[in-house]
Amino acid sequence: MKQFLLKFWGHCVRLTARWPSIGSIAPFIPVIAAWWIVTELQTFPRVFLPGPAEVVRSFGSLVYMGILPAYLQDSIVRLAVGAFWGIALGIPLGILVGLSQRARTALWPLLLFFQAIGDIAWLPILVIWFGYGLTTITVVIVYTVIFPVVLNTVLGVRSIPITLHRAAQSLGASRIRMLWEVVLPGALPNIVTGLRNGLGYGWRALIATEIIVGTSGIGFLMFDARRSGSVVEILLGMIILGILWYIVDSWILAPIERATGQRWGLVTR
Amino acid sequence: MKNLTIRNLSKTYFDPYAGTNVTAVHDVSLNVGQGEFVCIVGPSGCGKTTILNMIAGFIPHTGGEILVGGRPVKGPGPDRGVVFQSFALFPWRTVLENVAFGPKMRGVRKAEREKIAHEYLALAKLTEAAGRYPAELSGGMQQRVGVVRALANEPDVLLMDEPFASVDAQTRMTLQEELTRIWQEKRPTVIFITHDVAEAVFLANRVIALSKGRVLEEIDVDLPRPRSWDSLNDDARFKELSGRVRQLVRSA
Ligand SMILES: Nc1ncnc2c1ncn2[C@@H]1O[C@H](COP(=O)(O)OP(=O)(O)OP(=O)(O)O)[C@@H](O)[C@H]1O
Numbered sequence: 001m002k003q004f005l006l007k008f009w010g011h012c013v014r015l016t017a018r019w020p021s022i023g024s025i026a027p028f029i030p031v032i033a034a035w036w037i038v039t040e041l042q043t044f045p046r047v048f049l050p051g052p053a054e055v056v057r058s059f060g061s062l063v064y065m066g067i068l069p070a071y072l073q074d075s076i077v078r079l080a081v082g083a084f085w086g087i088a089l090g091i092p093l094g095i096l097v098g099l100s101q102r103a104r105t106a107l108w109p110l111l112l113f114f115q116a117i118g119d120i121a122w123l124p125i126l127v128i129w130f131g132y133g134l135t136t137i138t139v140v141i142v143y144t145v146i147f148p149v150v151l152n153t154v155l156g157v158r159s160i161p162i163t164l165h166r167a168a169q170s171l172g173a174s175r176i177r178m179l180w181e182v183v184l185p186g187a188l189p190n191i192v193t194g195l196r197n198g199l200g201y202g203w204r205a206l207i208a209t210e211i212i213v214g215t216s217g218i219g220f221l222m223f224d225a226r227r228s229g230s231v232v233e234i235l236l237g238m239i240i241l242g243i244l245w246y247i248v249d250s251w252i253l254a255p256i257e258r259a260t261g262q263r264w265g266l267v268t269r
Numbered sequence: 270m271k272n273l274t275i276r277n278l279s280k281t282y283f284d285p286y287a288g289t290n291v292t293a294v295h296d297v298s299l300n301v302g303q304g305e306f307v308c309i310v311g312p313s314g315c316g317k318t319t320i321l322n323m324i325a326g327f328i329p330h331t332g333g334e335i336l337v338g339g340r341p342v343k344g345p346g347p348d349r350g351v352v353f354q355s356f357a358l359f360p361w362r363t364v365l366e367n368v369a370f371g372p373k374m375r376g377v378r379k380a381e382r383e384k385i386a387h388e389y390l391a392l393a394k395l396t397e398a399a400g401r402y403p404a405e406l407s408g409g410m411q412q413r414v415g416v417v418r419a420l421a422n423e424p425d426v427l428l429m430d431e432p433f434a435s436v437d438a439q440t441r442m443t444l445q446e447e448l449t450r451i452w453q454e455k456r457p458t459v460i461f462i463t464h465d466v467a468e469a470v471f472l473a474n475r476v477i478a479l480s481k482g483r484v485l486e487e488i489d490v491d492l493p494r495p496r497s498w499d500s501l502n503d504d505a506r507f508k509e510l511s512g513r514v515r516q517l518v519r520s521a
């Protein structure tokens with residue numbers, strides 16, 4: 001299984017291979033430069049706005065102490081676990097609701113209702129139920145990831161032209177095989193969009209949750225830094241959030257998109 | 270390949286907006302022998318697609334019966350291959366995989382079904398395109414893939430709903446000639462729907478003129494085969510037959 005996944009991913013990346021290059025770093029150069037100039041001009045006191053060099057130094061020491069790698073790993077693992085369950089539950093649910101009129105009638109109002117109670121709105125009651133810990137964090141992330149995945153999967157399933165269903169049936173596909181041969185690939189571009197949204201929201205929800213109930217992770221790092229008044233570490237945390245998302249997007253999501261919807265001509269560039 | 274029998278077929282749609290019933294097909298009876306090429310012509314809205322969709326099993330009929338090889342039709346199945354006007358190729362499958370789809374559903378092993386697919390692709394001069402995705406093909410090529418995908422599954426009956434309506438006139442003529450050539454080679458039973466009279470006469474053994482959901486007349490086409498536009502364009506018999514069908518359709 002692991003080997004298969006690695007092979008598949010390698011395939012996606014190879015098909016499209018354009019790893020982030022100098023070109024994708026370039027836009028940040030003026031931003032960093034401006035930041036540096038502002039801090040050098042001492043417009044704001046250093047304690048409120050440290051410069052890039054100090055952030056880099058703090059990065060170095062936190063890595064050296066082992067805090068940053070550990071926290072980073074905690075956050076990433078939490079996101080991965082949450083994303084896994086969000087996907088594992090969200091895609092089948094989306095397919096069911098997308099295919100069956102009855103399931104749609106029964107579940108759609110519920111989906112809309114619970115979607116409205118956004119992720120962190122669940123925190124107070126989750127903390128009472130599960131306490132401050134991993135369970136609470138995981139539930140929040142799954143909850144956040146699942147809705148965009150479900151809603152986009154439904155959209156994707158429903159946008160498959162009826163002629164494709166008919167073509168497959170006339171070629172002898174059974175109902176079960178239709179799922180794999182038509183429904184899943186047909187909905188895939190939308191599923192990836194849902195995943196992108198879901199992971200984006202999930203990432204934010206994770207940080208928010210870590211700030212409120214965490215005992216480790218990037219969100220906790222930032223909140224802890226606030227307590228000790230270390231603006232450098234807060235900035236570092238913010239920068240790490242951005243970089244990490246950039247990596248997830250351009251090394252995982254974008255290659256999948258390029259190898260599927262774009263290759264098949266289902267999505268225009 | 271088996272024959273197709275349609276007896277007193279009717280279809281009444283319910284229009285939920287107007288709250289009324291619309292009868293699109295009235296009491297149509299038709300016998301198509303094994304290996305025959307039948308064209309159904311008629312003006313827009315006369316019920317051609319409705320008839321084809323009922324034969325394919327995509328929509329239920331409300332009266333009469335449809336028998337393929339003596340067995341009543343209950344829903345879509347691989348005994349009736351369909352070529353769609355909108356091609357309906359699987360965008361996530363290469364041309365080769367599209368054509369091999371039917372055999373794959375039948376459980377044919379990979380090497381074997383790819384051999385079958387290659388053979389049919391060669392028949393439609395598509396060998397070069399085997400590894401490409403449908404989105405990378407021209408409309409005419411996509412439709413050829415649609416035709417051979419249906420053929421490669423070796424259905425008893427091949428159903429085609431205005432398959433060449435959306436390609437340009439030159440390509441259409443080439444496709445028509447190719448279709449007659451492939452038909453002569455494989456001799457499937459074909460029901461071909463069109464509103465183009467010349468196309469119907471060019472392709473068919475028999476033309477069925479349809480009007481307002483009823484069969485007006487059946488006309489046998491006794492033109493020699495192989496047929497090509499070069500020889501038929503000025504053929505007196507072709508002109509005569511086309512003229513007759515055209516009159517029928519226009520009077521409809
Ligand atoms: N789903 C439907 N509900 C209600 N009425 C329908 C439906 N489908 C078709 N009809 C009606 O049935 C009649 C026949 O339609 P059909 O699509 O079979 O015509 P057609 O001969 O294929 O026309 P065209 O050449 O334009 O494709 C039309 O009057 C149409 O309005």
Ligand SMILES: [Mg+2]
Pocket residue numbers: 317318319
């Ligand atoms: Mg039609």
